Amino acid sequence: KAGVTQTPRYLIKTRGQQVTLSCSPISGHRSVSWYQQTPGQGLQFLFEYFSETQRNKGNFPGRFSGRQFSNSRSEMNVSTLELGDSALYLCASSPRDPRMDEQFFGPGTRLTVL
Amino acid sequence: AQSVTQPDIHITVSEGASLELRCNYSYGATPYLFWYVQSPGQGLQLLLKYFSGDTLVQGIKGFEAEFKRSQSSFNLRKPSVHWSDAAEYFCAVGVSGGYNKLIFGAGTRLAVHP
Numbered sequence: 331k332a333g334v335t336q337t338p339r340y341l342i343k344t345r346g347q348q349v350t351l352s353c354s355p356i357s358g359h360r361s362v363s364w365y366q367q368t369p370g371q372g373l374q375f376l377f378e379y380f381s382e383t384q385r386n387k388g389n390f391p392g393r394f395s396g397r398q399f400s401n402s403r404s405e406m407n408v409s410t411l412e413l414g415d416s417a418l419y420l421c422a423s424s425p426r427d428p429r430m431d432e433q434f435f436g437p438g439t440r441l442t443v444l
Numbered sequence: 445a446q447s448v449t450q451p452d453i454h455i456t457v458s459e460g461a462s463l464e465l466r467c468n469y470s471y472g473a474t475p476y477l478f479w480y481v482q483s484p485g486q487g488l489q490l491l492l493k494y495f496s497g498d499t500l501v502q503g504i505k506g507f508e509a510e511f512k513r514s515q516s517s518f519n520l521r522k523p524s525v526h527w528s529d530a531a532e533y534f535c536a537v538g539v540s541g542g543y544n545k546l547i548f549g550a551g552t553r554l555a556v557h558p
Contacts, residue, residue: 334487363544373534373548385543420487424544432478433544435487 331357334423334436342442348409351439355402355423362404363433364396367418376419379404408441416443446471448537450549457525458557465520465552467535476538477518478546479509483531491533494518505529530556 335354343349355362364376375388379398396406402423408415418440422433447470457463469475476495480488492503499511509520518535532553536546 361544363546365546372550373536373546375545375547378543378545380543386545388545422488422544431544432490432493433546434490435480437485437487 334421334434336419336421336436336439338439339437340440340442342444343411344444345411345413347411348407349411349441350405350407351419351421351441353404353406353421353423353436355404355421356425356434359423359425359434360402361424361426361431361433362398362402363422363424364404364406365420365422366390367420367438368414368416373420376406411443413443415441417441446475446537446539446547448535448547448549450533450535450552452552453550454553454555456555456557459527460524463520463522463525463529463554465533465535465554467518467520467549468516469518469535469537470516471537471539474513477509477511478536478538479503479507479518479520480534480536480548481531482534482551488534491520525554525556527556527558530554 337352361380363378367373378386382398393409398404418438420438422435424431424433449468478493479491491507492501494511532551534551535549
């Protein structure tokens with residue numbers, strides 16, 4: 331079974347631009363979570379989607395948004411990019427529907443904001 | 445608020461030596477606990493998890509961890525380290541009812557001397 335895939339793997343943007351990152355979960359997984367990883371703040375939870383509904387959201391500004399499609403694929407969008415948004419963005423999928431389950435992570439998208 | 449502390453930022457061990465990585469959590473109820481490993485440029489791989497039951501859990505790659513409620517700890521151990529174990533290790537707590545939201549520790553970077 332293929333793992334979690336994220337595209338693109340690397341991205342360079344300039345301040346003020348917007349960016350969309352994509353995540354395809356493991357086949358059959360319906361929950362997708364997003365995390366931001368930076369050297370200064372570590373790994374931080376952004377949001378989680380299940381069956382196209384956002385069930386939980388971390389403490390990030392409204393510039394960070396996401397969505398999930400009927401095939402469970404998910405996208406996250408960051409508008410008006412800031413230098414501090416440079417990070418590794420990780421997507422994870424979970425196989426079941428309890429409120430807490432093990433998560434399988436993708437390789438991440440490395441975003442650099444210049 | 446929930447939090448995870450990994451007191452050791454860097455640890456260096458010799459190949460073949462035993463390993464213990466410390467993790468302390470702050471959470472009011474019974475936590476869901478995880479250890480993940482991240483190799484450079486990669487996503488996170490789940491080593492093991494504790495949801496309930498036996499407090500000594502076995503994971504992949506010869507790792508184990510012990511949940512000690514009285515000490516709010518979930519330390520990761522391996523009896524004999526291999527050079528390929530060099531990576532960064534993250535302890536995480538899942539929030540009950542938190543819809544797959546994980547709170548991560550800052551990580552411990554493990555170096556292995558030949």
